[in-house]
Amino acid sequence: MQPPVPYDPHAAVSIRGLVKRFGAKTAVAGLSLDIPVGSFYGLVGPNGAGKTTTLNMVTGLLTPDMGGASIFGVDVWRDVNAAKRMIGVMPQQSQIFDRLTGLQLLVYAGMLRGMKRAETVARARDLLAAFDLVDAADKMVVDYSTGMVKKICLASAMIHSPRLLVLDEPFESVDPVSSANLKDILAEYAATGGTIIISSHVMALIERMCTHVAVINRGSVCTAGTVAEVAAGMDLEDRFLQLVGGRHAAARLDWLDGSGNPSDGTGPAVTQGARAER
Known part of the structure; x- marks a missing residue:
């Protein structure tokens, strides 16, 4: 179904009004986003924000309840x-055939994509060398x-x-x-004009590697x-916390004391509940 707002034909990924519900829970609630061609795009959000569900719908792995997406x-x-x-x-890791060898897995991935065996084997060996996996x-x-x-x-994702x-x-x-080796290879791929979408909880990584970022919540x-636009002059992690909220003062646990003073092991420690009953 064509979305009410047209896709951006110039975007690498154009998402319009994606909705996905699992029973009474709405995992993705009308999400729209345009990802530029050649960008290194970070998706960040708290656990349960809908990042993985969104990516599964965008890549054709999960059918949306409403809305849609276009790829180029x-x-x-x-x-x-x-x-x-x-x-x-x-x-x-749970989605691969790990009883295959590394070479076999890459050849299998390439041939699933319709590649000729000889070309697949050649690319697989190139990738094994690039990723320091020859041995x-x-x-x-x-x-x-x-x-x-x-x-x-x-x-296996890059072989085709x-x-x-x-x-x-x-x-x-x-x-x-x-991690450093993976980052180097991704940077080289991006330099060729490839577009990368990365979902991560590590703000320092997103801030250092990505050109663009979207903060997703609920x-x-x-x-x-x-x-730079999203950070708005702040550290990206601080800006993220400002946007999604959820940070609160550290819980006060009277019995948690590294000095050992609340309880020396000879008697029960005083808990918050016990203190409240006094």
Whole structure:
């Protein structure tokens, strides 16, 4: 269904009025957003804000209840196969066949995209070299470290040379060395004109890597624009907290004292509830 407000035909991703409900819960509430071509776009928001649900609908993995999205002018839900050919979605570890070797997984990913086997193998070996995984090419992915799994998942999303990369928390649980390597490869991809959407809770990462950012809360966009525009002269994390709220004074737990004074182990500690009863 065509949205009331037309898509932006010049945007890499144009989202209009996306709605998704799960029972009585509204996960995404009429979300609209335009993501420029060639941007490194960050989506940030608290847990449960609707970021992953939005990305799943944009990439054709989840049917919206209302609204829609276009990828480089192609309506996702009118021609989902054409849209998906332009997208590389980084899978989660639970979504891959980890009993394959790294090389086998990349070849499988490429051939699923309709690539010829010879070309797929050649690209797979290029990616293994780029991600420092040559020595692990013939090792089953189930035996990879967390950082190695993240790299092979990103490589599988890139093998068909997509115009758009969609990454949901790509640096979660990744060691600093692997994280630095991933960032370098993403920066090179962006330099070629590729568009990247990254969902993350790490504000410092978004502020350092992204050109644009959208703050999402309760299924809607609070604000969006360049990182400088959204930050509005503040540290991005402080601006984020200002927009979404939810920060409160530290809870006072009378029994929590690192000095050991509230209780020496010989008697019960005094709790807030006990104090209130006195």
